[in-house]
Amino acid sequence: MRYAQLVMGPAGSGKSTYCSTMVKHAADERKAIDVVNLDPAAEYFEYQPLADIRELIHLDDAMEDEDLKFGPNGGLVFCIEYLLENPDWLEEQLGEADDDYILFDCPGQIELYTHMTAMRQLVDLLQKWNFRLCGVFLVDSQFMVDGAKFLSGTMAALSVMVNLEIPHVNILSKMDLLSKTARNKLDSFLDPDPHSLLGDMGKSSKWHHKYQRLTEAIGRLIDDYSLVRFYPLDIRDEENVADVLLTIDNILQYGEDADVKTKDFEYEDPEESTVEN
Numbered sequence: 001m002r003y004a005q006l007v008m009g010p011a012g013s014g015k016s017t018y019c020s021t022m023v024k025h026a027a028d029e030r031k032a033i034d035v036v037n038l039d040p041a042a043e044y045f046e047y048q049p050l051a052d053i054r055e056l057i058h059l060d061d062a063m064e065d066e067d068l069k070f071g072p073n074g075g076l077v078f079c080i081e082y083l084l085e086n087p088d089w090l091e092e093q094l095g096e097a098d099d100d101y102i103l104f105d106c107p108g109q110i111e112l113y114t115h116m117t118a119m120r121q122l123v124d125l126l127q128k129w130n131f132r133l134c135g136v137f138l139v140d141s142q143f144m145v146d147g148a149k150f151l152s153g154t155m156a157a158l159s160v161m162v163n164l165e166i167p168h169v170n171i172l173s174k175m176d177l178l179s180k181t182a183r184n185k186l187d188s189f190l191d192p193d194p195h196s197l198l199g200d201m202g203k204s205s206k207w208h209h210k211y212q213r214l215t216e217a218i219g220r221l222i223d224d225y226s227l228v229r230f231y232p233l234d235i236r237d238e239e240n241v242a243d244v245l246l247t248i249d250n251i252l253q254y255g256e257d258a259d260v261k262t263k264d265f266e267y268e269d270p271e272e273s274t275v276e277n
């Protein structure tokens with residue numbers, strides 16, 4: 001068995017930063033987590049990827065091609081489809097070591113997860129290769145501090161969950177950027193009563209007038225069935241980072257029946273391993 005998080009979320013929601021944060025945190029505990037970059041347009045990230053889709057195909061390849069002539073969005077979808085048509089490349093890059101733990105840093109194009117089949121196909125492939133998966137959906141907490149936005153973010157998360165059908169965790173990223181007032185308001189949506197967001201939907205808004213009962217019904221549905229839950233994440237807070245990782249590890253049952261990987265670190269530092277020997 002191998003373990004993986006599919007790290008998803010809208011553009012700029014903090015996916016790549018999340019990946020490097022988790023890698024660093026795990027390394028501090030002498031655990032090995034690797035990242036695979038699946039964003040063909042990525043320009044910058046802090047981690048050293050185990051594999052990088054840009055070595056197979058770059059967004060520019062799709063956009064500059066005389067026949068394809070894609071724009072950035074269509075080009076990105078093309079790249080992901082190209083990856084899926086060449087699964088041997090990814091399979092080889094991933095190797096076949098047991099108990100590996102890999103984060104897939106996905107592109108920030110939300111329709112890839114909400115209604116297109118590409119991510120679903122990737123899920124099937126990874127499962128075939130013996131990966132146990134958890135979807136991790138990041139939403140920038142700054143876009144969740146009013147009722148309407150919270151509802152909209154929640155529906156996006158729900159849509160991903162329904163489309164991928166894998167265990168799933170939603171994360172509110174960039175909590176360090178929220179003011180105290182904004183943070184309190186967000187807390188009131190999260191716990192214990194998501195209904196408070198309905199009170200925040202702006203009684204005077206047009207939407208509220210027309211669709212008040214719909215909004216209430218959606219709010220109740222989400223609440224009654226505990227459909228969508230968000231975990232706030234402040235990456236400066238080690239304990240918070242540890243909690244989020246532990247939550248996901250539990251979902252993956254990582255550490256229970258896995259031989260937690262530490263040996264890569266011993267190879268990395270020959271001096272230390274001679275000391276140990």
Ligand SMILES: Nc1nc2c(ncn2[C@@H]2O[C@H](COP(=O)(O)OP(=O)(O)OP(=O)(O)O)[C@@H](O)[C@H]2O)c(=O)[nH]1
Nearest residue numbers: 010011012013014015016017108173174176177235
């Ligand atoms: N303050 C703060 N900034 C963050 C955090 N996470 C990400 N950022 C910043 O937000 C911007 C986008 O972060 P990325 O990690 O590149 O986001 P992404 O989701 O990978 O973006 P795309 O790959 O372009 O979709 C960068 O400027 C980051 O430095 C965070 O937790 N706190």
Ligand SMILES: [Mg+2]
Nearest residue numbers: 015016039042
């Ligand atoms: Mg990124």
